[in-house]
Amino acid sequence: MNYWLVKSEPSAYSWDDFVKDGGTRWDGVRNYQARNNLIAMKKGDPVLYYHSGALPEVVGTAKVAKGSYQDPTTDDERWVAVDLAPVKPLKRPVALGEIKKEKRLKDISLTKQGRLSVMPVTKEEYDVILGMGSG
DNA sequence: GCCAACGTTGGC
DNA sequence: GCCAACGTTGGC
Numbered sequence: 001m002n003y004w005l006v007k008s009e010p011s012a013y014s015w016d017d018f019v020k021d022g023g024t025r026w027d028g029v030r031n032y033q034a035r036n037n038l039i040a041m042k043k044g045d046p047v048l049y050y051h052s053g054a055l056p057e058v059v060g061t062a063k064v065a066k067g068s069y070q071d072p073t074t075d076d077e078r079w080v081a082v083d084l085a086p087v088k089p090l091k092r093p094v095a096l097g098e099i100k101k102e103k104r105l106k107d108i109s110l111t112k113q114g115r116l117s118v119m120p121v122t123k124e125e126y127d128v129i130l131g132m133g134s135g
Numbered sequence: 136g137c138c139a140a141c142g143t144t145g146g147c
Numbered sequence: 148g149c150c151a152a153c154g155t156t157g158g159c
Contacts, residue, residue, distance in 0.1 A: 009157085031142075052157055096158080115141060115156050 003126040004041060005048040005058070005110060006084070007117045015049055015059040019086045026118075027071045027081035034118040039068045041082050048121065048129060049086075050110070056096040058129055060089040090133030104128045 006026065008014070018024055029035055041047075047062040066083035073081075099105050105128055109119040121129075 007157090033142090054158095056158070113141090114139090114158075117156085 002040060002042065002045050003047075003121045003123055004037065004045060004064075005050055005119050005121050006062075007050045007052045009053050010051045010055075011053065015051065015086075015089065018049065018062070018084075019060075019089075023065055023083060023085035025072075025081050026084050027073050027079075029071070029081075029118060030079060031117065033113075033116055035078070035080060037118040037120060038080050038082050040120070041067055043067050046087075046126060047084060048126065051093075057093040058090065058099075058133065059093045061087040061130070063087055090130070091135040092133055094129050094133045098132060099129070102128065102132070 008018075013024070026038070029038060041064045043064050043066060045064040047064060048058050049060045049062050050056070050058050062084045064082055065085040068080040068082050070077060071079040071081040096110070099108065100111055105111075105125055108121060108125050109116060110121075113119065
């Protein structure tokens with residue numbers, strides 16, 4: 001089992017939209033590294049849901065509802081999509097600033113590769129963020 | 136709104 | 148295959 005973090009700009013698609021929809025297709029990714037991460041996602045893998053933009057923070061947990069398949073928004077067979085389903089919101093969001101300050105998260109891809117939109121996290125990183133978000 | 140980081144494109 | 152120019156992302 002692998003652990004992941006996905007970014008979304010809340011003005012485009014927020015956590016609340018995600019919950020209201022009961023899940024969504026994660027498509028439109030046009031970056032090879034992010035694409036490779038999508039391909040590595042397996043049904044049931046836990047996912048952290050992160051808001052980028054004015055208020056950068058991890059807001060909730062999700063899971064992979066369906067592994068990768070051809071991205072239906074393009075005929076270009078290089079690109080794939082996955083389906084994600086919401087699990088639950090964090091009791092309190094974990095801000096990027098806190099993540100940067102937390103020693104146990106010093107190697108997290110979120111801060112190492114700022115522009116990557118789909119990235120793996122370790123189980124430890126996942127658990128630490130969940131712990132910080134539990135109140 | 137600015138700017139740094141960095142992926143992509145295209146000329147050579 | 149190199150590298151400069153360009154575009155996009157995302158933090159501040």
